Amino acid sequence: MSSAPIVAKQASFQLRSTVDLAVARRGVRDWAQNLGLSVLDLTRIVTAASELGRNVVVHGGGGVMHLEVVRAGDRQGLRVIFKDHGPGIPEIARAMQDGYTSGGGMGLGLPGAKRLVNEFDLSSTPSEGTCVTIVRWKS
Amino acid sequence: MSVTGERIPILRLGKCLLVTIQVDMHDQLAMTLQADLASAIASQESSGLLIDISALEIVDSFIGRMIANTAAMCRVLDAETVVVGMQPAVAITLVELGLTLHGIHTALNVERGMAVLEHAAAAGV
Numbered sequence: 258m259s260s261a262p263i264v265a266k267q268a269s270f271q272l273r274s275t276v277d278l279a280v281a282r283r284g285v286r287d288w289a290q291n292l293g294l295s296v297l298d299l300t301r302i303v304t305a306a307s308e309l310g311r312n313v314v315v316h317g318g319g320g321v322m323h324l325e326v327v328r329a330g331d332r333q334g335l336r337v338i339f340k341d342h343g344p345g346i347p348e349i350a351r352a353m354q355d356g357y358t359s360g361g362g363m364g365l366g367l368p369g370a371k372r373l374v375n376e377f378d379l380s381s382t383p384s385e386g387t388c389v390t391i392v393r394w395k396s
Numbered sequence: 397m398s399v400t401g402e403r404i405p406i407l408r409l410g411k412c413l414l415v416t417i418q419v420d421m422h423d424q425l426a427m428t429l430q431a432d433l434a435s436a437i438a439s440q441e442s443s444g445l446l447i448d449i450s451a452l453e454i455v456d457s458f459i460g461r462m463i464a465n466t467a468a469m470c471r472v473l474d475a476e477t478v479v480v481g482m483q484p485a486v487a488i489t490l491v492e493l494g495l496t497l498h499g500i501h502t503a504l505n506v507e508r509g510m511a512v513l514e515h516a517a518a519a520g521v
Contacts, residue, residue, distance in 0.1 A: 275423035283420060286453065300454055300485040304493060307456040311423075355494055366457060369493035 262329035262336070272339070273319040278310045281322045288324055289335055294395055302335055302393040305370040309339045309389050312366055317341025317387055327392065334375070334394035342386040349381060404429045406436050412444040412513055413437065414506070418451040426462045433466055437473045443520075444513035445470050448506055450481025460495040467500050476516045477501065480509035 266288075270281040285306040289299040306322070313320040320341030327336045346352045355368050367389075371377040376392035402425050407414045413436055415429070437445060447463060449455065455463075467477035478501040482490075490497065503509035 279420055279422035282454070296483075297485045297488060300483075300489045301492070304454045304456050304489050307454060307458075308493075311456070311458060369457065369495070372492045372494070373489060 260329075262327035262334070264325045264336075265328050265333075266326040268324050270322045270324065271319075272310050272313045272322050272341075275311070275314055278307065278314055281310050281324075282307050284322075284324055285335070285337060288326065289393075292326060292333060292335055292395060294335065294393065298393055298396065301373040302337070302391070305373040305391055305393075306337050308366040308370040309337070309391065312387075312389075313339050313341045313343075317343030320386070332394050334392050336390065336392045339389045340386065345383040345385055345387055346379075346381040347383050349379060353379075402428070403432065406432060408440060408442075409446075409510070411442055411517065412446060412510065413440065413442045414446045414448065416448040416451070420453070421459065423458060426459060430462055430466050430469070434469050434473065437470055437475045442475050443517050445475055445477045446506060446509045446513065447477065447479045448481050448509075449479060449486075450483065450505075452486065453483070455482075455486050455490055455495075457493060457495055460490065460493075460497060464497060464500060476513055478503050478509040478512050480504065480506050 268284065270284055271277050272281060282303055286299065286303045289302055310322055318341060320339065323338040325336040327334050351357050353368050370391065374391040374393050378390045381387040404415060404417060404425065415433065433445060463479060470477045480503045482502065501512055503512050
């Protein structure tokens with residue numbers, strides 16, 4: 258595989274409320290459309306971003322979303338990074354299982370979002386926070 | 397973006413109610429709609445609810461759960477719910493996400509959705 262992708266364009270969105278989440282979701286949608294993702298891939302990454310952004314607001318105590326257009330060789334894609342300084346995820350393996358929830362939701366967020374993107378990376382440190390990075394490449 | 401006082405209109409079609417979701421709903425608006433629909437079903441003695449989501453570009457697990465909860469609420473209030481107009485990309489994404497909307501009636505458009513509700517009303521006693 259090639260080396261780390263080049264960031265061609267970048268913007269950041271605050272995620273402190275579910276109204277912020279709607280604004281961030283709109284940002285992902287607009288960038289996906291400008292990049293020329295197919296309707297299906299656009300729907301997938303916006304849905305994944307909505308799941309992960311809601312985690313930041315609801316479980317992470319708020320945070321930030323970085324939106325990037327990335328290039329690797331002749332490929333272009335959309336990368337979205339979610340960061341919070343919340344309690345972290347103590348058991349990542351369990352959190353990645355379908356149906357596992359810390360309460361309230363249906364437990365689809367993390368594993369569901371992973372299925373909707375090409376790349377998914379999660380790192381979390383208890384009491385420091387969580388960072389999730391997703392990429393959807395233009396096909 | 398205004399938050400307070402925002403409402404999605406609920407239209408009456410005979411014994412049924414029709415709600416067309418045309419905006420990217422933030423969570424509070426979705427919760428308000430859910431409560432409004434339960435009140436309207438009860439006060440107007442409706443036997444069916446059509447939720448038109450043809451203008452919705454995404455349905456995430458939150459909105460999916462809101463739709464499922466609304467249908468469950470309506471069932472308790474003796475009304476059937478039909479979700480109509482789901483875009484193909486939304487349907488594919490929902491299934492990949494793992495949300496199957498089990499037990500919810502769907503139809504391709506409002507006309508077919510009305511037919512489902514009329515059929516259900518005729519079959520009921």
